[in-house]
């Protein structure tokens with residue numbers, strides 16, 4: 001199968017320096033397969049990179065490892081450069097600093113990320129002032145602006161609310177606002193709309209698209225649903241068993257998938273009955289025999 005240098009990555013068509021550059025990322029738990037095996041990708045300002053792949057393909061671990069939040073029993077190697085600064089092997093204090101103000105992550109379950117007994121304003125203020133030196137008045141201005149940017153109406157009510165008093169969609173907007181308020185350049189969004197109903201999913205995706213454009217965020221958007229990614233992402237990465245097996249502009253990957261696994265993933269979209277939420281398990285397919293391809297269809301064989 002593929003060797004590190006043969007694996008496609010998705011930086012070919014960019015002139016600008018990426019905000020985050022991942023090369024040869026490996027995450028190993030000591031099992032027979034690497035959970036993440038030689039992943040390379042770039043995140044660019046103002047762009048959304050969609051990461052598709054079924055459960056267990058290594059999507060979340062790629063994002064967590066980039067943030068320095070891989071489980072402690074994981075062996076992480078490769079290169080992760082944030083604005084040119086190497087993070088693999090950096091001191092934990094440096095990584096924590098980057099996590100606070102440079103890179104952040106939102107998850108499917110906002111319930112686990114928001115403190116249930118603290119009002120929203122206080123949570124946003126704590127996040128902001130832990131990372132940015134500013135007066136109380138400046139903090140309030142930034143918080144209100146961030147909540148308006150994620151199109152939360154009735155901001156004063158939201159500020160006084162506890163998480164349980166808000167809907168799932170509102171909590172996810174608060175999480176996005178928390179990322180904005182700290183001035184993060186990179187946002188990892190791991191299945192951010194999977195727990196939401198379909199109309200709210202669309203609204204949250206639209207917000208992510210808009211703030212990416214307006215704030216020039218570099219976004220990695222993870223989903224098992226390649227159909228959702230097609231609508232909002234600029235470029236796509238398809239992962240299978242810890243590897244990037246196909247990459248390219250989203251529209252091209254969807255219109256002309258090269259790898260059999262990508263084709264199978266796209267073919268599974270119409271089989272989703274009723275709700276876009278439900279993921280139909282793929283039949284047990286073994287693509288080890290196929291070499292990874294880039295989007296020009298070039299086989300990249302070891």
Ligand SMILES: Nc1ncnc2c1ncn2[C@@H]1O[C@H](COP(=O)(O)OP(=O)(O)OP(=O)(O)O)[C@@H](O)[C@H]1O
Nearest residue numbers: 029035053054055056057058059060061062071224
């Ligand atoms: N703490 C851990 N110890 C051992 N193996 C782990 C651990 N965390 C994750 N893994 C393994 O790493 C692989 C990749 O997991 P990951 O969560 O990145 O997948 P995913 O594509 O994000 O899937 P999902 O959509 O279900 O979140 C899986 O096979 C998983 O079992």
